[in-house]
Amino acid sequence: MQSSSPLFLSTQTRSAWGLILPSLALFLAVVIIPLIMTVMLSFHDWGQYKGIETVFILKNWYEIWSDSYFHEMFARTFRIAVLVTFITMALGAPEAYILNRMRAPWKGVFLLVILGPLLISVVARTLGWALLFGGKNGVVNMALMKIGVIDAPLPFMFTETGVVIALSHVMMPFMVLSIWAALQKLDPQIENAALSLGASQLTVMRRIIFPQIMPGLLSGGIIVFSLAASAFATPAIIGGRRLKVAATLAYDEFLNTLNWPLGAAVAVLLLVALVIIVVSSNALIERRYKAVFE
Amino acid sequence: MSKNGFISLLFHTLFVTFMLAPIIVVCLVAFTPEGYLSLPTNGFSLRWFKAIGRYPEFIRAFWVSIGLGALSSTIVLAFAVPAALGLARYQFRGRDALSALLLSPLMIPHVVLGIAFLRFFTQFGLSGTFAALLIAHIVVIFPFALRLTLSSATGMDRSIEQAAISLGARDWVVFRRVTLPLIMPGLISGWALAFIQSFDEVTMTVFLAAPGTETLPVRMFLYIQDNIDPLVTSVSASVIAITVLALIILDRMFGLEHVLTGHSDRTK
Numbered sequence: 106m107q108s109s110s111p112l113f114l115s116t117q118t119r120s121a122w123g124l125i126l127p128s129l130a131l132f133l134a135v136v137i138i139p140l141i142m143t144v145m146l147s148f149h150d151w152g153q154y155k156g157i158e159t160v161f162i163l164k165n166w167y168e169i170w171s172d173s174y175f176h177e178m179f180a181r182t183f184r185i186a187v188l189v190t191f192i193t194m195a196l197g198a199p200e201a202y203i204l205n206r207m208r209a210p211w212k213g214v215f216l217l218v219i220l221g222p223l224l225i226s227v228v229a230r231t232l233g234w235a236l237l238f239g240g241k242n243g244v245v246n247m248a249l250m251k252i253g254v255i256d257a258p259l260p261f262m263f264t265e266t267g268v269v270i271a272l273s274h275v276m277m278p279f280m281v282l283s284i285w286a287a288l289q290k291l292d293p294q295i296e297n298a299a300l301s302l303g304a305s306q307l308t309v310m311r312r313i314i315f316p317q318i319m320p321g322l323l324s325g326g327i328i329v330f331s332l333a334a335s336a337f338a339t340p341a342i343i344g345g346r347r348l349k350v351a352a353t354l355a356y357d358e359f360l361n362t363l364n365w366p367l368g369a370a371v372a373v374l375l376l377v378a379l380v381i382i383v384v385s386s387n388a389l390i391e392r393r394y395k396a397v398f399e
Numbered sequence: 400m401s402k403n404g405f406i407s408l409l410f411h412t413l414f415v416t417f418m419l420a421p422i423i424v425v426c427l428v429a430f431t432p433e434g435y436l437s438l439p440t441n442g443f444s445l446r447w448f449k450a451i452g453r454y455p456e457f458i459r460a461f462w463v464s465i466g467l468g469a470l471s472s473t474i475v476l477a478f479a480v481p482a483a484l485g486l487a488r489y490q491f492r493g494r495d496a497l498s499a500l501l502l503s504p505l506m507i508p509h510v511v512l513g514i515a516f517l518r519f520f521t522q523f524g525l526s527g528t529f530a531a532l533l534i535a536h537i538v539v540i541f542p543f544a545l546r547l548t549l550s551s552a553t554g555m556d557r558s559i560e561q562a563a564i565s566l567g568a569r570d571w572v573v574f575r576r577v578t579l580p581l582i583m584p585g586l587i588s589g590w591a592l593a594f595i596q597s598f599d600e601v602t603m604t605v606f607l608a609a610p611g612t613e614t615l616p617v618r619m620f621l622y623i624q625d626n627i628d629p630l631v632t633s634v635s636a637s638v639i640a641i642t643v644l645a646l647i648i649l650d651r652m653f654g655l656e657h658v659l660t661g662h663s664d665r666t667k
Contacts, residue, residue, distance in 0.1 A: 115526045115587045126487030127539070132500055135534055136507075139519035143511070146518055164421060172469060203407045215411075217650055220420055220659060225642045226599045233421025235627055236428055236436065244424060244438075287661055288643060302421035308663045335508030337602040338616075342623055352602070353509040359606065369514060376511045383506065 149371035157365055165370035175371075182350040182375075186268055188333035190326050192273040197280035198322060202314065204281070205288045206220040216285070231339045234271035238262045238343070263345040271343045272333055277331065280325040285319025320394045327386055331379050351375045404411060422639060429636035431629050440468055447633035452478070457634055459611075464598050467614060471536035472544065472561035472593035473627025476586060478537070479544040484578075487552035502542045511537060513606030520607065527609030539600060540593040547592060547658070588653040 122129075147165055150158040169175045204215055222230060237244045238261035246258035261267035291314070299309045337352040344350065349357070351371055358368030403411070424438075429435050432444035451457055486498055504512065512535070520531040559581070563573045579586075601616035608617045615638065622631050649658055 121485040121489035121491050121494075124481040128482040128501055129497065131478060132503075132541075135516075135519065135538055136500075136503065136512075140507075140511075140517035142518050142522070143515040143544070168482050197415075198413060199407075199410060203403050203411050205539055206403050206407075213650075215415065217655055218415060220645070220655055221646050222418060222422065223659065224595050224599065224646055225422065226616050226619070226635070226638050227599070228601055228616045228623065229638050232619075232623060232627070232631065232635050233423075233425045235623070236632070238420055239436075244420075267547055271421075274417065277418065282656070282659055285656065306427070322650060331506070331508070335510055337510050337605075341620070352508065355510055355514060356605070359517065366519070369518070372508075372511045372514045374509060379508065380506070 143369050144373055146366055147373050149366040151364045151366045165367045168367065169370055169374060171202070178349050178354055179351060179374075179378075181265065181348075182334055182352075183378075185265060185272065185350065186330050188269045189272045189276055189329045189333040192269070193276050193280035193329050194322055194326060196273075197277055198284055198318065199323065201281050201284035201288055201318075204285065219281055220278045222274075223282075227275055227338050228342075230275055231271055231342045234267070234274065234339075235262065235342055236266055257318060262343065263348055265344075265348065267343045268340050268348065268350075272336055272339050275336070275339055276329045276333055279328050283325030284318050284321040284326065287318045291317050320390065323386075323390045323394075327383055327390075331383050335375060425632050426636045426639060429628060429633040431627070431632075436627065436629060436632070447629040448637070450630050451634055451637070454630065456613070457615070457618060460613050460615040463529075463612060464615040467532055467536055468594045468597040471533055471540060471597050472590050474533070475537045475540050475544045475593055476548070476590060479541060479548050479589065480582070480586065483545055483548035483552045483582075486635070487549055501545055504539045505542045509539065509600070509602035510606075513603035516603065517606045527607065527612060529612050532604065532607055532612055532614070535603060536597045537601065539603060540596045543596050544589040544593045547585045547589035548582060549585075551582040555581045584653065588658045591645070591649055592658055595642070599642075 146157075148161050148163070150160050150162055150164060152158070200219070204212060204219070207215065227382075239246070243258070243261065245261065246255070249255045250258070259266075261270070296309055296313055299313050304312070335352050336350070337356065340348070340350045341353045342357070344353065352375070354372045355368045355375070358364045358371065362368075410524065411432050420654045427438055428436055429447055430443040430445070431439045432442055432446065482501060486494065516535045517526060518534075520526045520528075525531040555578075560573055560577050568576070598614075599616060600614070601620050604614050605620060608614060613621070615634075619631060619634060619638075646655065649655060
């Protein structure tokens with residue numbers, strides 16, 4: 106940084122690389138290399154007594170391909186992620202819209218209340234759901250029975266329903282944030298113009314508001330989907346030991362069964378599936394809503 | 400713009416209840432006077448908060464989390480600030496690919512990162528050490544620090560720098576006296592967000608932590624896996640209280656939605 110003043114003077118590419126090089130080196134050393142090592146690990150052999158053998162075989166991949174246990178597990182993982190995405194969209198969009206119409210100071214207060222949980226430990230939030238679901242005397246069941254919706258307590262703990270509800274709560278702030286950002290770009294005058302020209306509230310919603318928040322809804326959907334599909338703490342606590350998703354299964358293989366190669370294969374497959382889904386839906390959205398992003 | 404009608408406000412009330420219910424229930428159960436999980440219907444008691452003192456593993460995990468968060472979010476700025484300046488000021492080939500790489504920890508599932516780091520650090524005999532946790536945390540909080548410093552570096556007025564240079568200031572002086580103060584708001588909010596991300600991280604850390612280097616969320620997670628009792632609710636309630644306090648400070652200083660969407664320029 107002393108001799109040729111790379112910081113401020115020239116627009117040479119060299120100066121930029123000089124500033125970025127430390128970060129680039131860090132990422133090559135401790136992101137790219139470990140990921141490559143993990144991919145390699147998924148092709149290694151493992152046995153209860155011999156441990157990991159550094160050979161190149163397709164055993165783990167074949168096991169995932171052929172064993173219906175893994176099919177079910179991956180189907181469950183993506184089913185949960187899809188449900189959570191739709192629930193957060195269906196509830197998050199109206200809430201973001203309502204929030205946007207509020208006046209100060211309520212707007213700020215409730216934005217803080219809704220986005221704040223994002224920064225609270227996911228373990229603490231999931232513990233809250235575990236307490237709400239509880240066994241027979243969980244708060245949710247007691248409330249539902251009191252108002253007469255159900256006669257007997259519903260099982261929430263250790264079920265997919267429970268995982269979906271808790272995970273929707275964990276992911277909700279991401280969705281609201283994304284739609285909120287889209288709403289900020291919306292010009293309220295367009296809504297007023299439509300209303301003054303005699304459009305009904307419903308028409309305004311359908312023809313003016315909805316198309317404009319669509320990009321926010323979709324990009325929020327991508328974020329929520331990928332985070333929900335790889336969620337760990339919430340399915341581990343609410344789903345328990347038997348209701349496995351990709352992340353909790355990989356954890357089990359690594360730290361309980363110690364079959365690292367199989368766990369690595371599950372993790373790599375999850376990563377590849379998510380990258381394909383996210384990249385292709387991003388490309389689709391950008392092509393469809395090119396005008397909005399510019 | 401029209402006002403919210405009755406149905407809107409009803410929906411809003413239910414929504415807020417949904418968002419707050421699990422957090423409030425943790426805080427309520429933490430004050431139970433009973434020896435089992437229950438809402439404090441017969442008065443409040445601090446016995447479970449006092450009980451935390453008898454479990455040194457929670458106290459130790461808390462300090463590991465604080466140390467790890469403070470160190471990693473400080474070190475990450477040493478990488479992120481130059482990188483942000485480089486990305487904000489220069490157009491060059493490979494720039495987009497580079498910023499995509501530096502933001503990639505946001506896209507790679509933390510469980511995959513945890514596995515990759517475990518594999519990597521085991522190779523070098525570092526698995527379970529504080530150093531391994533530190534490196535791993537620097538990587539996962541990097542995108543948060545980068546985004547906020549990048550947005551303030553992009554938005555800053557460069558004519559002041561040019562004035563300083565034309566008046567004969569050396570590079571280092573320009574950086575320390577002009578650039579740094581100008582990007583300071585982004586730096587501080589970036590540090591704070593990075594700290595919170597590190598403090599909350601559990602999925603990746605659970606793969607790397609060993610007894611003695613367990614962070615608080617990891618300790619809580621492992622405890623809950625065994626059984627749920629009022630002790631872990633009082634620990635969680637304390638974590639929630641600390642986070643809410645940090646949240647309010649962050650919101651007052653920078654505006655929470657700006658910090659979360661990666662823009663630190665509320666004051667402009």
